[in-house]
Amino acid sequence: MQKTRKPFMQWLKSRKGQKCILIFTFMFVPLLLLFVFTYLPFFKMIEFSFYKMKYIGPKTFVGLDNYIDVFRRSECFKSLQVSIYYMGGAVVQLALALFFATLMVFKTKGAAFFKGAMFFPYLICGIAVGFIFKFFYARGFVLDSILQAFGMNPENIPMWLQDRSINNISLAATSVWRYTGQNMILFLGAMMSVDSELYEAASLDGANKWHQFRYIILPSIKSIVVLNLILSISGSLSAFEPPYVITNGTMGTGTYFVIMNRLAHESQKVGLACAMAIVLLGIIVLCTVAQKLFFKYAFDDGTSDESRAAVRKRKKAEKAARKAMRGGSAS
């Protein structure tokens, strides 16, 4: 490593030696962990996705068959459609979170209670949330009783978890219940970072609540809302716990991960499960790239007030003007 003839101990004590040792010791553990538990599995996953194999036993190379199967097997493809319900849920959740955060940004009595009550579901573990809602939706139990108390005819109440036209909505609703409060706290945090004098100045100038929302609040949280919207796409694709605990993925409620989990650990179709994982990763990477591009395009990385779109428009206009000028001078 060291080329000079200087004794090793001396090098060790020098600034440079110290730096090398520090870099090595501080990075060794995290990099080892990163390699063993993220990249090694990742590359193995790519390898396995080309084989027909179980955990133990021989494997046969099958080329792209697993990938074709992901889109051909009805269970896998259907599970992607199920994700649409969770995406819908995510949009509802973000909208609700934004709405309640906006309400709370103005002075609120009992703010601590409302915040706490709405945030609390986030802290409950997925399995407990599953049980709570299994109980909530079960025939004749909580939700049915509440609806009946409001005078709804029991015969008109659907089977929340069995009816295929509605059960995915019921399950996605549990995610909304669990995460809305947390999103609200995020948005509220971003809104609070706006100087409160701005609100005062605005209301002195006669701006109503809508104007305050439109021109002060919304710009301050634009990027965090967009970020969460995009995160929620990968979140919806990887929804796992609600269907796993509440319905065990039966009655057409199997999300992508539930199906993948079943293929990998119950039927031991390891190759197919790996191909599913890679396809999912591909979708997530696409979404992330789209996000990055969108941010660049819409906000120009937040460095200038003028967005990329506006810059382009202006340049186009300038170019056209120049062309017209040149054309004019030539003729």
Place this chain on the structure above:
Amino acid sequence: MTNSKIKPLSVVFLVFKYVMLAGAALIALIPVCVCVLTAFKTTEEYNTTSVLELPKSFLNFENFKVAFQQANMLKGFLNTAIVLVVVLTVSVFIGAMLAYVLNRFKFKGNAVIQNLFMFAALIPGIATQVTVYQIMFSLGLINRLYGYMIVLMGTDIISIYIFLQFFENLPVSLDESAIVDGCTYFGVFFKILFPLLKPAIVTSLVLKGVGVYNEYYMSNLYLQSSELKTISTALYKFTGPYGNQYNYICAGVLITIIPILILFLIFQKQVYGGMAAGAVKG
């Protein structure tokens, strides 16, 4: 003058606001409250009364006792506590140390390593478990509590992000003046920078702590022996034998909620602050 004009409108707005907030709080709390009611009912009461009725007595702890013993929750709590302490401590140190190196030193491969962590954050955790399972198996880490802890530390990318971001805002002049005073690089980190990282540590503890306490999938996969159940896998036991006996299940659910509820009530401010700080990573 303008004030009196606005007033009726703002009263309507206030009423609307509090009705909406109360409604939301109610929806957030009802599913849990019904669980509380049910958890205090005897099996006979449970079978004969509507779920919305109050139990005869809020002192009937029988279900809690049964749930606690049947699911071996004491063991679960103990295991979860050990995992939490070890994983959180190690994660904080690993994250802070790595972030220090990546942020303060320029060396070949720095950018590559940062990108490697960035990309790793995109890989969905559950997806890679198919192959992580194999690696765990060949390393002999399955059914070992320390094996589970190692996986949890290994898949920890959030705290690294948080620390990286925090270091950006710590002026380099701090390090430089300490070095001029004869401090070693190790000294700079442990004596000067680490104490300043407190807000980032809180954020990382909150996010990671909630995640670990609620983690189910890997615990279920890697800790199969009944002696090694964590609190979430212990709870999952209720799917089988208790099927529809929700008075027991609700008691079990509440037992898992109570510790985290108490912690939340004590550290509310830090939790909200941690959440908000963790979100800015975009």
